[in-house]
Amino acid sequence: MNWVLENLPLIGERTLQHLATAVPPVVISFLLAVPIGWLANRFRRVRGTVLTVCGLLYSIPSLPLFVALPALIGTGLTDPSGVIIALTLYGIALMVRVTADGLSSVDLHVTQAANAVGFSEWSRFWRVDLPLAGPVLLSGIRVVSVSTVSLTTVGAVLGVKSLGLFFTDGIQRNIAAEIFTGIVGTVLIALVLDLLLVLIGRVLMPWLPSVSQHATRTTVRSRVAAA
Amino acid sequence: MIEFRSVTKRFGDGTVAIEDFSLVVPSRRTTVLVGSSGSGKTTLLRMINRMIDPTSGGIEIDGEDTSTLEPVKLRRRIGYVMQNSGLLPHLKVIDNIATVPILNGVKRALAREQALELLDTVGLDRSLAERYPNQLSGGQQQRVGVARGLAADPNILLMDEPFGAVDPIVRDELQRELIRLQRELGKTVVFVTHDIDEAFLLGDQVVILETGGRVAQVGSPSEIMQSPANEFVASFIGTERGKRALSIRRTARGRVLVDGAGRTAGVLVDEPATTGHDVDSAANSGADSVAQVTVAQDLGADATTGAVLDAAAGPSNEPSGLLAAEPIVR
Numbered sequence: 001m002n003w004v005l006e007n008l009p010l011i012g013e014r015t016l017q018h019l020a021t022a023v024p025p026v027v028i029s030f031l032l033a034v035p036i037g038w039l040a041n042r043f044r045r046v047r048g049t050v051l052t053v054c055g056l057l058y059s060i061p062s063l064p065l066f067v068a069l070p071a072l073i074g075t076g077l078t079d080p081s082g083v084i085i086a087l088t089l090y091g092i093a094l095m096v097r098v099t100a101d102g103l104s105s106v107d108l109h110v111t112q113a114a115n116a117v118g119f120s121e122w123s124r125f126w127r128v129d130l131p132l133a134g135p136v137l138l139s140g141i142r143v144v145s146v147s148t149v150s151l152t153t154v155g156a157v158l159g160v161k162s163l164g165l166f167f168t169d170g171i172q173r174n175i176a177a178e179i180f181t182g183i184v185g186t187v188l189i190a191l192v193l194d195l196l197l198v199l200i201g202r203v204l205m206p207w208l209p210s211v212s213q214h215a216t217r218t219t220v221r222s223r224v225a226a227a
Numbered sequence: 228m229i230e231f232r233s234v235t236k237r238f239g240d241g242t243v244a245i246e247d248f249s250l251v252v253p254s255r256r257t258t259v260l261v262g263s264s265g266s267g268k269t270t271l272l273r274m275i276n277r278m279i280d281p282t283s284g285g286i287e288i289d290g291e292d293t294s295t296l297e298p299v300k301l302r303r304r305i306g307y308v309m310q311n312s313g314l315l316p317h318l319k320v321i322d323n324i325a326t327v328p329i330l331n332g333v334k335r336a337l338a339r340e341q342a343l344e345l346l347d348t349v350g351l352d353r354s355l356a357e358r359y360p361n362q363l364s365g366g367q368q369q370r371v372g373v374a375r376g377l378a379a380d381p382n383i384l385l386m387d388e389p390f391g392a393v394d395p396i397v398r399d400e401l402q403r404e405l406i407r408l409q410r411e412l413g414k415t416v417v418f419v420t421h422d423i424d425e426a427f428l429l430g431d432q433v434v435i436l437e438t439g440g441r442v443a444q445v446g447s448p449s450e451i452m453q454s455p456a457n458e459f460v461a462s463f464i465g466t467e468r469g470k471r472a473l474s475i476r477r478t479a480r481g482r483v484l485v486d487g488a489g490r491t492a493g494v495l496v497d498e499p500a501t502t503g504h505d506v507d508s509a510a511n512s513g514a515d516s517v518a519q520v521t522v523a524q525d526l527g528a529d530a531t532t533g534a535v536l537d538a539a540a541g542p543s544n545e546p547s548g549l550l551a552a553e554p555i556v557r
Contacts, residue, residue: 107316109309109311109313110313110315110316112278112309112313113307113309113313113314113315114315115278115302116273116276116278116302116307116309116313117302117303117307117313117326117327117330117375118299118300118302118303118327118330119299119330120299123330128315128317131317132316132317134317205317207316207317207318207319207359207361
């Protein structure tokens with residue numbers, strides 16, 4: 001505990017560095033995945049190819065990618081931009097399929113109704129398809145967010161600054177509190193970002209019944225049923 | 228006026244949905260396309276606003292060939308009401324109604340103000356404006372659907388089995404409401420249904436379709452009921468059986484009419500109730516549950532096949548059934 005109190009400023013700094021590396025990939029991969037997912041959904045012939053290629057991105061091991069990217073874009077090994085790009089690629093890998101699935105999950109009756117009353121394809125995408133794919137997109141971006149926050153720590157092996165440095169440093173210097181701080185901090189960041197995404201979802205999709213309430217009720221009910 | 232000119236529709240897989248279909252849909256009247264599934268009635272409806280384009284032939288709206296019009300713009304000036312309301316689940320009732328005006332560039336505040344007025348028009352309380360569609364009953368959703376269809380004040384209203392998915396009591400209510408609205412607004416309504424009773428109730432012009440969009444008969448409900456063009460029409464409208472085959476039975480109270488199943492369909496009275504006042508009072512008193520029935524022509528000893536009129540039919544005197552040739556007199 002002493003270690004934590006003595007290093008509060010450092011913990012704050014590492015937390016901010018962690019966020020600065022983890023948040024941009026979540027946002028950028030979402031913004032890029034939506035048009036790609038739309039294309040895959042709109043043009044059925046390319047759907048399989050696009051989804052497979054994007055999905056394969058995720059199979060690239062993270063450490064080699066973190067090493068290779070700085071060389072490709074000409075930045076230093078410890079510069080966060082290599083990690084940011086790599087994590088964006090992973091985000092795209094997850095998000096494109098989710099977007100395509102989300103868009104195709106929109107009720108056919110609703111899209112037909114929208115066509116019948118005179119939505120153009122463009123306005124229908126923005127005002128009907130995208131909002132109605134919202135719940136699926138939200139669950140996708142929540143997975144991306146958690147996975148990105150945790151993958152960010154891998155960069156510490158190369159010296160990219162994040163809460164991950166507390167693991168590497170803590171192991172080398174054999175300080176349990178430091179390792180523990182790294183783990184708890186990473187989990188907390190993941191939790192806070194997830195909570196934030198859920199709140200954003202509530203605000204943007206007010207027509208949905210409160211998800212957590214529903215989930216709680218079902219769990220309680222199933223527990224009662226089990227008992 | 229909407230005119231179908233030798234319209235044919237073949238789908239990609241080779242099935243012919245519509246073959247050489249021609250029809251004139253008069254303005255400011257209700258035309259009902261009625262037929263069983265596979266008759267192509269919905270395909271015909273969707274060709275009017277170019278949701279489906281004909282393979283050959285053409286459709287004119289007030290003399291204008293629709294194939295020369297931009298589909299999206301065309302749809303925005305034609306109201307469309309469908310089964311299961313087709314409301315956008317993520318928009319509040321008021322925004323659903325205001326959808327088309329906003330697409331047309333009307334200012335949001337003005338469109339919402341007009342949407343509130345439309346709630347009055349379709350008989351819904353303004354307090355429902357801020358709800359989402361899934362918070363309404365099926366009947367309320369259909370009313371919102373009608374309000375949305377009317378929002379851009381279109382001349383033409385297309386209705387694709389709009390009351391098909393609601394329970395009979397609500398359907399009855401919605402049908403009456405549509406008749407009232409149509410009396411006030413005088414739109415050119417094209418209504419699709421598989422329910423012949425609904426067709427006769429709502430239609431000024433009824434088009435009975437066979438498979439492939441072949442027209443079996445076009446006419447007013449009276450014309451069709453009094454002289455079915457062929458066996459298909461006769462059996463489709465059920466003049467020989469069921470509730471449209473009526474016969475006279477004498478009871479202590481007087482002469483009553485019974486249908487094919489032996490149920491009493493109404494009481495035979497001598498004077499047709501044709502004034503609006505009588506119609507209203509009959510409807511208000513709930514007398515329509517046992518229909519007030521009058522005989523259209525003087526029932527002499529041998530004139531036993533006259534059409535039977537229903538008091539609720541209003542000034543047009545649409546028949547509600549046919550009197551069977553051999554009344555059961557007991």
